[in-house]
Amino acid sequence: MPAQPAQSPVSVLGLGLMGTALAAALLKAGHPTTVWNRTAAKTGPLAAQGATPADTAKDAIEASPLVIVCLTTNTDVRALLEPEADALAGRTVVNLTNGTPSQARELDSWAAAHGITYLDGGIMAVPQMIATPGAYILYSGTDEAAFAAHRDTLSALADTKWVGKDPGLAALYDLSLLTGMYGMVMGVAQAFALIGSEGVPAREFAPLLSEWIVAMTHGLVPSGAAALDSGQHLTDVSNLAMNRTAFPNFTSTFTEQGLRSDLFAPFQDLLDRAVEQGHGADGLSRLATLLKKG
Ligand code: FVH
Numbered sequence: 001m002p003a004q005p006a007q008s009p010v011s012v013l014g015l016g017l018m019g020t021a022l023a024a025a026l027l028k029a030g031h032p033t034t035v036w037n038r039t040a041a042k043t044g045p046l047a048a049q050g051a052t053p054a055d056t057a058k059d060a061i062e063a064s065p066l067v068i069v070c071l072t073t074n075t076d077v078r079a080l081l082e083p084e085a086d087a088l089a090g091r092t093v094v095n096l097t098n099g100t101p102s103q104a105r106e107l108d109s110w111a112a113a114h115g116i117t118y119l120d121g122g123i124m125a126v127p128q129m130i131a132t133p134g135a136y137i138l139y140s141g142t143d144e145a146a147f148a149a150h151r152d153t154l155s156a157l158a159d160t161k162w163v164g165k166d167p168g169l170a171a172l173y174d175l176s177l178l179t180g181m182y183g184m185v186m187g188v189a190q191a192f193a194l195i196g197s198e199g200v201p202a203r204e205f206a207p208l209l210s211e212w213i214v215a216m217t218h219g220l221v222p223s224g225a226a227a228l229d230s231g232q233h234l235t236d237v238s239n240l241a242m243n244r245t246a247f248p249n250f251t252s253t254f255t256e257q258g259l260r261s262d263l264f265a266p267f268q269d270l271l272d273r274a275v276e277q278g279h280g281a282d283g284l285s286r287l288a289t290l291l292k293k294g
Contacts, residue, residue, distance in 0.1 A: 007031040009154055011064040013057055013080065014097075015042040019070040021127035022096070022157050027051055028131065036060035061087040066094065066150050074099035074107065074166055082110070089115040092146050096121040096137065096156065100175070101168025108142060108167035117146045120167050122174025136161050140169035155292035182214065186263050190254070197257035220284065227285035235283030243284070244271040 009031040012023040015037035027049050028031045035046050036054040043053035054060035061067050061084055071077050077097050081088065087128055093116055095107060105118040111118035118141055125135035135158035142165055147154075154160050163169045188209065194207045227233050246266050254261040270287055279286045 001169050006151075009034065009064040010153060011036070011054070011060040011067045012156060012242060013037075013060055013067060013069045014071040015046065016070065016072070017127045018096070018123065018130075019068075020046065021130040022068060022070060023051055024049060025131035026153075031153060031156065034060045034063075035200060040271065058084050058087045061091065064091070066092050066097060066153060068094045070096045073097065074103040077107065078110075081107075085114040085116065092117040092119065092143075092150060094119045094121055094139075096123050098122070098174065099137035099171055101171045102164075103141070104167045104171045109153070112142070117141075117143050118167065119143070119147055119150075120170045122170045122177075123158070124177060130157055135159065138163050138170040138173045140164050140171075141167050159279065188213075190259075190263055193259050194254065194257060223283075224285040224288070230287055233282035233286040233289075235281070235284060235285075239281050240274045240286060241280030241284060244268075244275045244280070246276070247271055 009032040010018055011034040012026070012027050013036050014189055015023065015035055019035075019037070020042065023033050023035050023046050027046070032052070033046070033050070034052045034054050035043050036057050036059070040053070040055075042277060043051070047053050052063065054063065057080055067088065069077055069081070071080065074095070074097055077095055077099075081093070088111075095104070095118070100119075108118045108120070120140055122138040123135075124138065129135040137154065137158045138161050139154070140163050141147060144162065144165060147160075147162055151160055156214060163173050191209055192202050194206070220243055247264075251261040251264055252269060254264070270290065274280070274282070274286055275292070279290075
């Protein structure tokens with residue numbers, strides 16, 4: 001039987017829910033995996049799956065050319081990595097901690113000054129989705145060749161999507177996608193509260209709500225993108241003047257049904273502003289152009 005090609009070693013720093021899922025996926029794909037966590041007890045389950053627990057972050061870093069970091073915040077990442085700059089020099093750090101574009105750029109500058117290759121990542125999955133279809137991770141960084149060199153290894157975690165050489169781009173894409181999700185979360189919360197105000201069970205309403213959101217997403221997102229890119233927002237479907245006039249029906253009903261309307265009040269303000277600025281005949285796509293400050 002031909003020998004299997006050896007999988008490259010990887011170290012994972014941070015074994016919270018996500019770090020543990022990432023390390024488990026690497027082990028499953030056959031990568032020699034060294035793990036470290038501030039609270040050492042969390043290495044136990046991974047050691048049982050074949051991981052090598054390291055006593056210190058430095059030991060873990062020195063075990064592999066590729067070091068994946070997944071902590072709570074980028075402030076934690078900075079605090080952990082800064083004292084280990086010498087050990088990290090010549091290695092590639094992939095930071096999968098959620099953070100801001102400016103934090104990613106700052107980490108990249110710090111890494112470059114110490115001879116460390118830095119890639120930033122945004123995980124578009126929950127831990128249970130790691131290494132399953134549908135999960136993907138966004139990557140960006142100045143050294144695209146380093147990403148290409150490690151792409152096969154990173155594919156063990158989830159599909160890989162390279163978004164560009166500005167290190168802040170992965171965080172920007174990540175936060176933009178999550179912005180869409182949180183907007184939906186607010187809408188879903190208000191919808192369940194409203195239907196529930198008359199005693200309709202959430203599980204009875206849920207199929208209607210999901211189908212409606214999927215249908216609206218398929219309609220609004222591509223057509224909104226086309227309108228934004230062309231600057232042509234005029235519509236004969238659902239204009240802003242009509243939406244503005246209808247919107248008090250929502251906020252009044254929330255109040256009548258004993259619900260708060262604070263989540264939706266800013267949307268009325270935005271519709272008012274759009275119409276007052278002369279965009280009443282435009283579609284909802286126009287709203288994205290009215291969110292710049294100043
Ligand atoms: N879980 C999720 O659904 C989301 C999916 C998308 C990406 N996020 C981001 O991933 C980062 C880690 O999230 P997590 O779910 O693994 O978080 P926790 O389970 O709370 O684990 C946090 C780990 O961070 C370690 N840690 C925190 N501060 C420090 C520090 N100063 N020095 C060293 N390690 C630190 C912590 O260690 P310990 O408390 O066990 O000792 C955990 O290993 C996060 O950015 C999400 O936004 C997850």
